[in-house]
Amino acid sequence: MQLAMSEIDTQIRDLAARRHLPESHLARWLQFDQPARAAILQAAQALKLRTGQLVVVLDLLDEICVRGKTSATALLVEPTLHRCINGSGSAPERARNFLAQLRAIRFPRLRQTVSELEAAIAGMRLPHGIAVLLPGDLASDELTIQLKASDSRQLNLFLDTLMEKRTELERILAMLGGGDEV
Numbered sequence: 001m002q003l004a005m006s007e008i009d010t011q012i013r014d015l016a017a018r019r020h021l022p023e024s025h026l027a028r029w030l031q032f033d034q035p036a037r038a039a040i041l042q043a044a045q046a047l048k049l050r051t052g053q054l055v056v057v058l059d060l061l062d063e064i065c066v067r068g069k070t071s072a073t074a075l076l077v078e079p080t081l082h083r084c085i086n087g088s089g090s091a092p093e094r095a096r097n098f099l100a101q102l103r104a105i106r107f108p109r110l111r112q113t114v115s116e117l118e119a120a121i122a123g124m125r126l127p128h129g130i131a132v133l134l135p136g137d138l139a140s141d142e143l144t145i146q147l148k149a150s151d152s153r154q155l156n157l158f159l160d161t162l163m164e165k166r167t168e169l170e171r172i173l174a175m176l177g178g179g180d181e182v
Contacts, residue, residue: 008038015044019051025058032061036072043076043085047095060102068105075105103137110138117175124168130158132169134176141177143169 009030016026029040040061044054061072068075075081084098104111114134121132133144145162149155162169 008034008041012037012041015041019049019054021051021054025055028058028062032072036061036076039073039076043098046085046091047098048091049095053095053099056099057102060099060106064102064106113175114138117172120168120172120175124165126165127158127161129154130161132172138176141173143173143176145169 012029013026015021016029021029029037032040040057043049043057047053049057061075064070064075065072076085080101081098084094084101087094089097117134117138121134124132126132129148131146131148133146135142135144147155147158149158
């Protein structure tokens, strides 16, 4: 049985109060049409979204709807998002995936660039023990290289490998900084 809209709005206000959701974001949530408000509430409850996650979801949905000329209701029933909301796995894992999918929809070029950078890193075929890490959401132009060596021989092998891969690492760094078109 579907809840009456006034009951859904009451639940939205209750969840917003429990999560200490900023008034501006509560107002944004309540500006969505009735089916969208209910769908966002269902997602927030199923994914156990924290305050910051809920703020990001509301912002992303608003931006996607404005730019994409689509409704939040239509967006939330898309298969990839629907799987995140109702699929298997832990709520935190599904919430992370849900936010990642929303970001990919909102910022398709970012997702494409991340995929291309990840492919370039994988193409280097680095040994286990060397990890090349991209900044989250490509928020900076800094590349992190992590070494996990258990002895000096292994450390020297990793350092030699990095020197051999220097040109490829420089290209990835240039791609990351926008200095190279992929």
